[in-house]
Amino acid sequence: MNRIRFATLFLKKSLTPRETAMKKWIGIFFVLISAAALVAQAPAGKDLGWAFPTAAMVVNKPPLHEQEEGQLTIEGSGKxxxxxxxxxxxxxxxxxxxxxxxxxxxxxxxxxxxxxxxxxxxxxxxxxxxxxxxxxxxxxxxxxxxxxxxxxxxxxxxxxxxxxxxxxxxxxxxxxxxxxxxLKTPATPWIKVIEQNTVPKTYLGQGRMRFIDPDDKATEPIGNRIIMLPMDVKRARLRDPHPGAGFNALVPVGSVAKGKALAQTGGNGKTVECAICHGEGLKGLGNVPRLANVHPIYLVRQLYNFQTGANSSADAALMKRVVAKLTDEDIVNLAAYAASLTR
CATH class of the missing domain: 1.10.760.10 (Cytochrome c-like domain)
Incomplete structure (x- = not known):
């Protein structure tokens, strides 16, 4: 089916029975594809949409009431x-x-x-x-x-x-x-970690970026989640690379201290000290990557991928036993702590 025919099928006011059936099965196909992409990354049976954003979760709602039309600019750019x-x-x-x-x-x-x-x-x-x-x-x-x-x-x-x-x-x-x-290390942290018991109601918008819902002023318990929100919605939407256009990481109260204790001691054999491989301050050591001030939900995804085998690389083989005993709370705590560090 060519693109024009595909578009016309969905724009018609009335459809033939065959077209109605085709529309139904196409819809089911895209839902299954989106679900398969999520399952391929996130562990089964866990509600981890906050860490594993997929296109199927995106809500077509503008995060700003102002219009994003015409030529847009950023201060100091000239473009x-x-x-x-x-x-x-x-x-x-x-x-x-x-x-x-x-x-x-x-x-x-x-x-x-x-x-x-x-x-x-x-x-x-x-x-x-x-x-x-x-x-x-x-x-x-x-x-x-x-x-x-x-x-x-x-x-x-x-x-x-x-x-x-x-x-x-x-x-x-x-x-x-x-x-x-x-590329030069940024002068100020790209990620700011903030501990909170409650968070604003949010939704996943265009670009799989999470925004505060402009139509719902309610809050909800953070639970065992990390909610990533732009420091400045407009600048993030414009893909501004300068300081201040990064992200606030809303994390559970006490998670940074718990993550620090686990990262620095290994939790009495639950895991190993992170700095042994990732270096002092988790700034990286040789080809072992930096964890300091990395997007915490990215770290969450990687730790789960090590556990589930979604990452079966040589590096993942080294991490398999390191993460084997980590609980969901441990993973959130470690990610919150690493993100709170300066690079």
Whole structure:
């Protein structure tokens, strides 16, 4: 079925019985695909939509009452983009191109790998939004191996990274690895951890980013969750790479202290001290990645992936016993603590 026919089918005011049945089965197909993507990442039987955002959860509701129309700007940039340009995964906005070395083509041109420029999700500072990963400053060796693991299926991300790794030429992966490794450490933390017993009612919006619901002023218990919200909704929507456009991580009260105790002592044999491999202050050690001030829901996803085998890479083999005894609360506490550290 061509695209015009597909669109026409859903725009008709009245459908034939055959078309009605086709519409029903197409809807079921997309629900099953979205559900399969979620199951492939999140552990079965756990309500972890707050950590594993999928397209099926997205609500088509603007987070701001003001219109995002015409040419949009960021203070100090001198550039302007429309919102459709900003949301184009083929060509991310590079608001401050003079602040970094010229970017390799795969960072700014999604045609290299069938539609996903690195800078669209990970931003031009490498710090990214919560649905993606913080890749700023990773060693080229670790970056390249990670892409190989996604390509081979040893690491699984059915939403994005599996397809991206399979479509990106090796030379472009190498160029991106060197470029992101060269980016400067931000002057202020991209993530601010805040302990709270209750949180605002939120929803998953465009870009799989979570927003406070503008139509529901109620609050709810945080439970054993981490709720990631933009520090500045407008700047986050514009993919601003500067300080202040990062994210507040709302975490359970006491989780940072509990995470610190577990990370630093190993919890009487429950796990091992994180700094042994990840370095002092969890800032990374050699090719072992930094955990400090990384998006905590990204860390949550990785810890669960180690437990479930969704990540079966060589690095995951080293982590398997480390995470085996961790409870859901332990995982949230460790992620909250790591995110609270300065990089």
């Amino acid at each position: 302007s983009y429309t919102m459709p340009q900003i949301e184009d995964l083929n060509a991310p906005p590079d608001w401050f191109s003079s602040e970094h070395a010229p970017a390799p083509r795969v960072v700014t041109d999604g045609r290299v790998n069938k539609g996903f420029a690195c800078g669209s999700c990970h931003l031009m500072n490498g710090l990214g939004h919560p649905e993606s990963g913080d890749i700023q400053g990773l060693t080229p060796e670790y970056f390249i191996q990670t892409m190989k693991d996604f390509k081979s299926g040893k690491r699984k991300d059915p939403i994005r990274m599996t397809a991206i790794a399979q479509a990106t030429p090796e030379e472009d992966i190498g160029a991106a690895a060197e470029w992101f490794a060269s």
